[in-house]
Amino acid sequence: MNSVSMTGARKGKLSRTQLIVAATIGNALEFFDFTVYSFFALTIGKLFFPTMSSYGQLLASVATFGVGFVMRPLGGVMIGAYADRAGRKPAMTLTIFMMALGCMLIGVAPTYAQIGVAAPVLIVFARLLQGFSAGGEVGASTTLLIEAGTPA
Known part of the structure; x- marks a missing residue:
C-alpha cells in the first residue's frame, strides 16, 4: 500500500494511545459518580427519605446506593x-x-417534599441504570483495552 491509501485507511480511527486514554477517562468518569x-x-437520605429517622434515612440512602451493584451482572x-x-x-x-x-x-x-414517594x-x-451501565462498561472497556494492546 502506498502512503496515501494507508492514510485514508487510518482516517477516522483513533490511535492506540488515544483509544487507551479515552477508555481510561470514560472508566474513571463512570466510577466517579459512585x-x-x-x-x-x-x-440524599434527608432529602429523599425524610419520613424516616436519621438512621433510617442513612440506611435507605445506602440501600439505594447498593441497588446499583445488583444490576452490574445483568x-x-x-x-x-x-x-x-x-x-x-x-x-x-x-x-x-x-x-x-x-x-x-x-x-x-x-x-420528597416536592413530589412525594416518586422522588x-x-x-x-x-x-x-447506573449499575447496569457500570457492569457493562467494565467488560467492554477491559476488552477494548486488551484488543488495543500490542501482542506479546
Missing part, C-alpha cells in the same frame, strides 16, 4: 452481548450515555 454518591449519602451480560455484535466502541458509547443519563436523573430529581423511586431507578 464515589460522589457515597459522599452525599447523608444529604449489565455485564447484556452490554457484553451487544459489544460482541456491534463492537466495543458502540458499547462504550452506550454505557457512557446511560451513566450520564443516570447522573442527570439524580442531579435534577425533585425531592425515591426516581433515585432508585437512576441508581439501577
Whole structure:
C-alpha cells in the first residue's frame, strides 16, 4: 500500500494511545459518580427519605446506593452481548450515555417534599441504570483495552 491509501485507511480511527486514554477517562468518569454518591449519602437520605429517622434515612440512602451493584451482572451480560455484535466502541458509547443519563436523573430529581414517594423511586431507578451501565462498561472497556494492546 502506498502512503496515501494507508492514510485514508487510518482516517477516522483513533490511535492506540488515544483509544487507551479515552477508555481510561470514560472508566474513571463512570466510577466517579459512585464515589460522589457515597459522599452525599447523608444529604440524599434527608432529602429523599425524610419520613424516616436519621438512621433510617442513612440506611435507605445506602440501600439505594447498593441497588446499583445488583444490576452490574445483568449489565455485564447484556452490554457484553451487544459489544460482541456491534463492537466495543458502540458499547462504550452506550454505557457512557446511560451513566450520564443516570447522573442527570439524580442531579435534577425533585425531592420528597416536592413530589412525594416518586422522588425515591426516581433515585432508585437512576441508581439501577447506573449499575447496569457500570457492569457493562467494565467488560467492554477491559476488552477494548486488551484488543488495543500490542501482542506479546
